[in-house]
Amino acid sequence: MTSLIRNADINRRRLLATGAAAGVLAMPMAACAADAPSEAVEVQIAEGRLRGARTGGVDAYKGVPYGASVSGMNRFKPASPVAPWTGVFDATRLGTPSLQDPTTVYGKNEPPPGEDCLVLNVWTPAGGGKGRPVMVYSHGGGYTTGSGGSTAQDGSMLAREHDVVVVATNHRLGVLGYLYLGELGGADYAGSGNQGLSDIVLALKWVQRNIEAFGGDPANVTIFGESGGGAKTSCLYAMPSVAPLFSKAIIQSGPVVRITTPDVAAQTTRMFLEQLEIAPADWREVLDVPAPQILAAQKALNAKVKSDSGGWRGIQSLTPGTYGPILDGDLLPHHPFDPTAPASAADKPLMIGWLDNEAAFFAWTGKDVEAFRLDEAGLKARLSGRFGDKAPALIDAYRSDRPGATPSDIYLAAASYYAMGAGSVLAAERKAAQGRAPAYVYNIAYRSNRRMDGTDIELGAMHASDIPLVFNTVASPDTLAGSRADRFAAARNVSAMWANFARTGRPSAPGQPAWPPYDPKTRSTMVLDVACTVVPDRFGAERRAWAKVDPAA
Template sequence: MKYLTRRDFFRRTAFGILPALALPHLAHSSLSFSSTDVEVETSYGKLRGLRTEGVNIYKGVPYAGSVSGERRFLKPAALKPWTGVREATRLGPPSIQPPNQTYGINEPDPAEDCLTLNIWTPANDDKKRPVMVYNHGGGFRTGSAGSVAQDGSNLARMYDVVVVATNHRLGLLGYLYLDEIAGDEYAGSGNRGIQDIAIALKWVNENISAFGGDPDNVMIFGESGGGAKTSCLYAMPEAAPYFHKASIESGPGVMMKTADVAAETTELLLKRLGIARTDWRKLLKLPPSVLLDAQEQLQKMGDLSQIAGFHGIGAAGKGGFGPVVDGVVLSTHPFDPIAPSLSKEKPLQVGWNEDEFIFFAMVSGDTEAFQLTQEKLYQRIESILGDKAQLVVDTYREAYPKATPTQLFIAIRSILIMGLGSITIAERKTKQGGAPAYLYNFGYKSDLKVPGTDYEFGSMHALDIPFKFHNIDNVLDKSGHRSSSMAGNRPERFAASDNMCQLWTSFARTSVPSAKGQPTWPAYNLDNRPTMRIDSSCEVIYDRYATELSMWRKALS
């Protein structure tokens, strides 16, 4: 089965204008905003951004120095102050990655020196708004801070918060483990990508007051790979002083790559490039394109445990590149065997979307998944779980007697991909006895159809992104035109988005998520296990998936 990237999906669907769906409301209209210059003084020099539609926006702001040339695989050089006023009106370059994997407007080509961030704030004043620092998705391999779906303008304007998003190193350049062959200077090399984010958080701590933000009230959050990055930051001493709460969204990083697996991947890379261990410094001279090609070749031989595994995104096997439990940057797995003690007093949100797997089936072109027979359902589950398949299928059939085989398959795969890891995190955080954990399911159902089928998007993976940023309608595409988002056409989408934004921004503001007119969201506990189901009308569900979880604990023990 060929897995496509998030960018491939977005290009085919919501942000690619959905040509196959031929929906009438997708006609474009050119868009222009009136903007005025706005300046701010940082500790490194003045920045000139734009005030647009009631929001001050600064793009491509450097937070660290070079990571190219002799700085490759090292922590970045110190950021040098500048004189005069630096323009901050254009996105910075994303990290080196395969082509066409980002979807920002007027976004530069990927580059090795990529350490910039974007800021959206209602005003540069002394109001001390909560600060929400977002970690983009795309695994640890693709993506950028410039995504149109993750634009922070509406969130900042409508909910009076400061939003920040970072570019950071990805793939081989961010996660090549050289600790065992390159000496002390390269200790921590397998975690440069998340170290970059920690350095960005330090920049935020030192400078966000000038943007109307409160450096003593910073929330980190992220979806998919961004959730896994957030999981790592939650367990990372280098990041700990600079954030105060976290939200892990459809990306439960329970476990990360072990050092021995990372070392094996490094050996495979050197072999592919024809470089001896003792000549590893040749890696510093190779063009990024050569390294990227080798990375992609190794990726093909790596496993897909970040999609199919039971330990959450990040616990992939050899061949891929991601954070490493190295004893330097990450001393332990983020949430295994327990929640990290250094974040014991930091509140946590964690959860997933009800129909996660629809996304993965769609981007892989697996249209058969949306028209399964009972026999095909069993065969597919058996290919994943072997002799446990009958127990799993029977349990889900009993729990959902009216569901089709496809609906059962999506339910099973969705909880395997994201649900079990999210619940594990909530349980282990709760067992600590410190700050609370809040567990959620995003349940709003988009009525758009999977291309080539009559099956709706439902609450698939990544659907929550436009909802939590209130970018659910008339999203700007890369050409600066408006198009429909993947939220679909149901009028209830606006209420669902407002509920999610209120929950997220109230959590950022007070550490207790709440939304006007919606039920109180209880902290997770091990007795009645409350889960907030987020939709146009929210609902607290106690001990959700009790039957299924009882089975999973037996089947996976």
């Protein structure tokens, strides 16, 4: 995440896989639907016929191919649409996740990861209908791990409860999705630094061709994603060529203001080739390296590099040796929100926000118990290590704004804002400054009662605990949202806000206050919880303090 968190350079999904959270994300969430009997359903799309499964009032089609092979000589190249097929394609099982460690995907009966991963899942209310809002989800896991098949992100409840069509994609990750070969390979590989994103674009084109067959409205598509998925959504939102493919966006704990430049991406490529003992002049040898060696080299390089993500620039690390979207003059001709919000999305409403205690997740999965037990000296040491002589003023601002806060409270609040808040606020400010479509800013305050392993420390509104709230997959008491009975009310509020935004461009939930758009004067922020509230400039003092410590360039 950021250097404010111990072991922050370790990928969050890899950490999940080594701790209790791996089981949490693998837990079936909507037990009543999961246990219900299924019946076969079929649908005709442009490429052929699909067989899915109807369960609990929702039709699910899984592992649907949208792109052709991206392995062999197609490695690092743009994907082509999948070829039509004859007969009926069995879409009752999840498809292959992108190449990664098999412990970092969490779908039920999900196949092992591999290179040919261009598949998607669709959930739609059973019984016909048309004109439903479409919500296309990009999974988290940074740019290197995860899949659209995680049970925590199952779209059944959203579809059933809110009459929407949900789509989740698998797409290339890590080296296979973001290794830049334009410097070495010339025009044939000019877009290689953004193939992970170009895959999602291909999926959005599939949605335009096919979503009416599932009852969806191709003219009302919302793109959304959490963490790394929010980062991908930040980039998709800024792509001029993608603007006709969606109408709204939601960025959850994933602001990206700036992305990597080609010169830095070229350094990463040379570092990766060196890891494989391939000279730059012999770069074509990487096309023949077996997938397991590609993954091993990616992980080895990742272990050597410290992330510099966070602050107003957003969550993408811009350090050589890390992977992510780049400025390429074509798909991404400019930074997503720098120096302004994207002109191509000026008329597209945006929701953006983060959780109150994001950093607790990373402390938990990094086994950093000390983060919850800091004294004054420990707080100063941690913040001074990153911000030097500016740290005392920052601590004073938090202490003044949060009377009674412990050193750990201050540290976790500061780390959370620096990681996810600062970039979200700057993106919202620049979106609001366009004066066209509205920006809506939120904070999730619902406190999970999940505990730090072996302690009585509750983790609260931590990173990724919004996933079961958004998808309303809280039936199990073992999700990241915790086990309190009021989690159901919080999930109803959050999922309704998301679905109604997708439907109308205005987030709302029954019985909750109206959500005003964000503007530089009032800075209205919706605090999402069991009972939601609108708070003007909720973290104003902290925002002003950060503007001095980490001013936007």
